[in-house]
Amino acid sequence: MTDPVTLDGEGTIGEFDEKRAENAVRELLIAVGEDPDREGLRETPARVARAYKEIFAGLWQKPQDVLTTTFDIGHDEMVLVKDIEVYSTCEHHLVPFRGVAHVGYIPATSGKITGLSKLARLVDVYARRPQVQERLTTQIADSLMEILEPRGVIVVVECEHMCMSMRGIRKPGAQTITSAVRGQLRDAATRNEAMSLIMAR
Ligand SMILES: Nc1nc2c(ncn2[C@@H]2O[C@H](COP(=O)(O)OP(=O)(O)OP(=O)(O)O)[C@@H](O)[C@H]2O)c(=O)[nH]1
Ligand SMILES: [Zn+2]
Numbered sequence: 001m002t003d004p005v006t007l008d009g010e011g012t013i014g015e016f017d018e019k020r021a022e023n024a025v026r027e028l029l030i031a032v033g034e035d036p037d038r039e040g041l042r043e044t045p046a047r048v049a050r051a052y053k054e055i056f057a058g059l060w061q062k063p064q065d066v067l068t069t070t071f072d073i074g075h076d077e078m079v080l081v082k083d084i085e086v087y088s089t090c091e092h093h094l095v096p097f098r099g100v101a102h103v104g105y106i107p108a109t110s111g112k113i114t115g116l117s118k119l120a121r122l123v124d125v126y127a128r129r130p131q132v133q134e135r136l137t138t139q140i141a142d143s144l145m146e147i148l149e150p151r152g153v154i155v156v157v158e159c160e161h162m163c164m165s166m167r168g169i170r171k172p173g174a175q176t177i178t179s180a181v182r183g184q185l186r187d188a189a190t191r192n193e194a195m196s197l198i199m200a201r
Helices: 018-031 044-055 116-127 133-148 188-199
Strands: 070-072 079-090 096-106 112-114 152-161 176-183
Touching: 018 044, 079 116, 079 133, 079 152, 079 188, 096 116, 096 133, 096 188, 112 116, 112 133, 116 133, 133 152, 133 176, 152 188
Parallel strands: none
Antiparallel strands: 070 112, 079 096, 096 152, 152 176
């Protein structure tokens, strides 16, 4: 098991407790008026526990674990990976929010870059946690800044929140767009260039 991750200075979290998750799901089924011992539900608590272990696997990963491959190919212009699929979980209702993330950076003049897939892995590290979209967006941007030390970063996340679609206000299709911009990408011209690449369909 990976070392527990310290989250935002909130202290060190414990290990994923599969048995406890299983018991909690069984309790939840009883609470909603179901019979957890009926044929179709007998394996459900264990299944849901395993699913949560996967859905929240990012709690056990650090950005340093995935931004491992860095190389210097002397490229110091913008690198942008767009339309990275995002599946995350709203920490208020524990239902999914899903959409896409666009992640771009301008490497340091030394040209330190990372593998393209690592940007998508980084998105997953933070998406696979109980989240709010704003924090997901800034965590991706800040960890990239810290680890790659690029001259600038832009992260744009566009998601539909199931807690707004399937319950509550019930507005399916509403898209929430959040962005985090750091370093030289704050300059209007560079930022506009990145945004026009991101928004081009
Ligand atoms: N800012 C932000 N809000 C979120 C996110 N995900 C869900 N929410 C909102 O969190 C809020 C929680 O509001 P509450 O009033 O405590 O909960 P609620 O009574 O279930 O609210 P409704 O969803 O309006 O029915 C809701 O307005 C959600 O839309 C997110 O990623 N960012
Ligand atoms: Zn929610």
